[in-house]
Amino acid sequence: MNINKFRETANNIMEGLPEELFKQLNGGIIVLDEKKEDGECLVMGEYVEDPFLGKTILLYYGSFVEDLEDASFKEWAEEIEDTIIHELRHHIESLAGVDYLSDEEKLEP
Template identity: 40%
Template sequence: MTIDRFTDLLEELVDDLPEAIFQDLNGGIIVEEELKVHPEAADLLVLGVYERTILGGCIRLYYGSFTGKLGGAPELLYKAEMKATLYHEFTHHLEYLGGADDLAVQDIHELEEFRNRSLNE
């Protein structure tokens, strides 16, 4: 999977989304080339993040993390993982707009479960 093809697939996914959910996503959706490792779990790759700054919000997808996780997997698998990640990050965005933080709490619990599984292996 090249970064150009990754970006093309992302554009296809974004085109299918309703325009209204882009409200206040001033920074848009950014593809970063890097492989990003979670700062608290060295064996956990970060596929995407939702970020808020004083300028607004943006979603970052980490191409290197997708290739690190999926390697030479079929394009359909990449697209499914990208869609799931994109929807996850948009959920953070929409919750922020609505004054909720449920998914962030769920992410914290899932990180704790991941750490516990890693310790028991």
């Protein structure tokens, strides 16, 4: 999947989600061409809160390429959707003043 199809797929997924999930996500969802790693793990997406730039979700297209290079379109779309929903959970929890998902992530092997 090329980056343009990736962006189109992400936009289609976002359009199918309730608008309420995007409240105060003033930086929106941005697709970056790069790959990101955290130690030995690929980072597919990231929720960022910046005092100047606001609240933003970043999707790392390069990470998806490395992980899903030969996968079917369906597998790509499922991973994109899972990542968007995961990062939106970070956003919603942040608005609620909790961070349960980060606690869960720390327990993962």
